[in-house]
Amino acid sequence: MKDKTLLMIPGPTPVPETVLLDMAKSPMPHRSTEFSAIFDEVNENLKYVFQTKNDVFIFAASGTGAMDAALCNIINAGDKVLSLVIGNFGERWGKIAESHGAIVERITVPYGEVIDPEVLSERLAKDINKEIKIVTLTQSETSTGAVNDVKTLCQIIKEHGALSVVDGVTSVGAMDIKPDEWGIDVLVSGSQKGFMIPPGLSFLVASEKAFEAHKQCKYPGFYFNWSAYKKNLAQHTTPYTPAVNLVVALHTALKMIRAEGLENVLKRHKENAMLLRNSLREIGFSLFIEDDNIASYAVTSIYPPEGISVPEIRKALKEDYNIIVANGQNDLKDKIFRIGTLGFISERDILTVLASLMEIMKKLQK
């Protein structure tokens, strides 16, 4: 039979039925008190999930749109940006900065590793003229499943005086991240990740210091200009037509997160990821990130056991059990597969994928 699909990729993630049905309601006019009331609640709950007192801007755009919005608002051509690269999405920061005329220097580690705070400290100590204006980094690197120590890294960046710009696309709502407390200047995330709704919205929170830099930006562009979002947010609305149905979906999803409690949501992600990691080790898989201390709770990268290939596993999971897991990216394609444990994923889902993997191993190793 054609079974229900179990989506276990690091985005899009499964969406609760109630969210899907609320999203399917006829679109409401966005310049209305009804929409503004929903929008206000969404904004309050976004602050809760982002653990910030600052405004969280909602863009009708995918996560990369919010990443672009993070940099186009604070870069002037010729600015120096230091980009900390631990994987594909880390690389993206540098490309975005260059697309706005920045001079980008990269600290790159082999995929699967993370940035050593010492290395960052040493590099910034050499920047005696404070030429480095911005440092970009990734919390949970979706291409590998490795996690940077954002708290320590942002502390070092703050002490130097540069702005920290953090990709929290797959981590906000899945792993602890506290922009205000940790001194993160710009943090972005995406809707189809921890937020349990389909792709199409992305989020950004900026510190006061980042806003000061924004005011010095000569050509911030139009669509992603922070000032327009800030001004309109104070008036309970958006500067341009919002993706109304996705905002309504987000409204429902955020209420679910609030009801579960952020602390419990984060605990669930940790427990699910650790259950998956420990069980995989027991049944003969090895993990791309061995060290649990730098492992993401959003996505886990896995080597297949001896004698079975990644395409065989992915094909069997899909064809026999309608479970979708992700391939590796670039050089890691067909070498690892990745299981997302992000958003609306329960312990039962983890047990399901483990049981399915065990059954598939029996078949394939015969």
Next chain:
Amino acid sequence: MKDKTLLMIPGPTPVPETVLLDMAKSPMPHRSTEFSAIFDEVNENLKYVFQTKNDVFIFAASGTGAMDAALCNIINAGDKVLSLVIGNFGERWGKIAESHGAIVERITVPYGEVIDPEVLSERLAKDINKEIKIVTLTQSETSTGAVNDVKTLCQIIKEHGALSVVDGVTSVGAMDIKPDEWGIDVLVSGSQKGFMIPPGLSFLVASEKAFEAHKQCKYPGFYFNWSAYKKNLAQHTTPYTPAVNLVVALHTALKMIRAEGLENVLKRHKENAMLLRNSLREIGFSLFIEDDNIASYAVTSIYPPEGISVPEIRKALKEDYNIIVANGQNDLKDKIFRIGTLGFISERDILTVLASLMEIMKKLQK
């Protein structure tokens, strides 16, 4: 009773039930053959509706995002842009151009009027050194309901050698527009208008000449960079995570448009708008745009009859009949109201709003 809402604003527009239900399906993984198959059909049908042989890029963004994408890809700081302004959305082009460092000159007419091709010809004739690189214009100006003669204006722009950049946000799928035949260099539109789906997607088609200009653009930014969309479209995919559920909705809506036939869709819009206009005149309303030759088929701006105010009419339509019509914008607020006849609007809907208006007039004029 709380009746079903009849949305007659110029976006968001009503969405067919089948489109809403398809949109509510669990999100599919976007890097899959299933999604690529849908994406390919969507792209074919977009070319049909846009009446172009060129690629139509789909952005996860609202219409303003596509407007930004139109200009950020072809402007270098210091470029000269001529902006033809017939209303609010015409003004937006100039602001976007300036946000990317362009020097903007405006030809502005009073709201309700359109650009005289002679005036444009004369201005461009004076530009003997060909300093004007880009001319921006609007087809259907949503704030007034006036329509520029895009065909003639773009012909003049083409002869001069500048690039024409056209806002078709509320006109594509509602009024005839032929980018290839008319020599339009960049044309944009939005999903919550003639496309019968909720807001969150926007579209852009660029001519070869526009692409040549794009190649000379120093800092096109990242998220809206045309080259990335073009390259990925050839590989049946998108450069960044698409708004999957909205693309699925679009797939269904475009099939409906294809089944009705674009010619019939455009005819329906014209007939509905003319029925509305002529009937309103008969029952004592006057039209903000008197001349049918420059009147939009997407939105009609209306003065209330003597002794009744715009807020009264809008309130009564909403409270008594759950019909939502739009207010005027800026200086026209509370002076005119606007009825959208765009997208999934039938002759029956026009009769409904007319019958309701007549009933309201009886009540209010008592």
